[in-house]
Amino acid sequence: xxxxxxxxxxxxxxxxxxxxxxxxSVTGKLPKDDSVEAIVCAPFPFLPSLVEKAxxxxxxxxxxxxxxxxxxxxxxxxxxxxxxDLGVTHVVIGHSERREHFAxxxxxxxxxxxxxxxxxxxxxxxxxxxxxxxxxxxTMSHIESQVxxxxxxxxxxxxxxxxxxxxxxxxxxxxxxxxxxxADQVCSLIRSVIKDMTSENVAEQVVIQYGGSVKxxxxxxxxxxxxxxxxxxxxxxxxxxxxxxxxxAGTK
Numbered sequence: 091x092x093x094x095x096x097x098x099x100x101x102x103x104x105x106x107x108x109x110x111x112x113x114x115s116v117t118g119k120l121p122k123d124d125s126v127e128a129i130v131c132a133p134f135p136f137l138p139s140l141v142e143k144a145x146x147x148x149x150x151x152x153x154x155x156x157x158x159x160x161x162x163x164x165x166x167x168x169x170x171x172x173x174x175d176l177g178v179t180h181v182v183i184g185h186s187e188r189r190e191h192f193a194x195x196x197x198x199x200x201x202x203x204x205x206x207x208x209x210x211x212x213x214x215x216x217x218x219x220x221x222x223x224x225x226x227x228x229t230m231s232h233i234e235s236q237v238x239x240x241x242x243x244x245x246x247x248x249x250x251x252x253x254x255x256x257x258x259x260x261x262x263x264x265x266x267x268x269x270x271x272x273a274d275q276v277c278s279l280i281r282s283v284i285k286d287m288t289s290e291n292v293a294e295q296v297v298i299q300y301g302g303s304v305k306x307x308x309x310x311x312x313x314x315x316x317x318x319x320x321x322x323x324x325x326x327x328x329x330x331x332x333x334x335x336x337x338x339a340g341t342k
Contacts (some may be wrong), residue, residue: 094340095320097129098327101139109136115330117147125342141177152180158201172207186259221260246288250295255322261302269321273300274298274315309339
């Protein structure tokens with residue numbers, strides 16, 4: 091039985107005092123149920139404080155990006171070694187905004203995934219199609235290509251530990267959400283691709299999230315789908331009470 095995983099992606103929001111207040115508000119109220127994991131993926135400056143405040147609680151802290159090199163002349167970048175040293179457990183890799191605004195590719199995603207595992211970080215690998223690709227019936231082929239390239243040359247054990255977030259780009263921050271059945275169809279495809287790359291046992295281990303305008307009003311329907319194991323949540327994760335509602339949904 092796969093755990094449900096609810097990960098909040100704060101993007102470029104909040105200041106440190108607000109991040110700290112969020113942690114204070116949620117750490118003592120998270121469900122004790124081991125079947126759901128709660129993760130907050132925050133901007134780099136907040137990570138040390140959040141890691142400290144999350145100690146002893148069920149809240150895990152993730153980063154929103156990282157470089158694939160351990161060190162070097164990469165001004166403005168953050169390495170996986172730095173994240174590991176802070177006590178971060180997860181890292182979002184290949185979010186559509188990183189691909190669109192910062193020219194990330196499936197190949198750079200693959201390098202980052204390998205680097206994450208080299209430093210005991212769990213990668214949350216984002217895949218998703220544009221509206222144009224969906225209307226051209228290219229969704230499945232595009233997602234399959236992203237999964238195969240992004241997870242290339244990983245061991246079966248590593249692939250089994252990856253979290254994959256399916257986020258249709260046309261649904262991110264737009265208020266539009268893929269229907270639960272459409273979202274599950276793509277998540278099912280992702281699982282079948284992983285099965286082809288590895289084995290049925292490995293494919294059944296992989297946590298596959300849905301992301302794209304997820305909120306308290308639609309989380310239950312999404313989590314009821316057989317191949318959706320959680321959510322990568324943007325705006326609805328910024329408010330403590332909303333985040334707690336989403337996590338609570340994972341216990342049902």
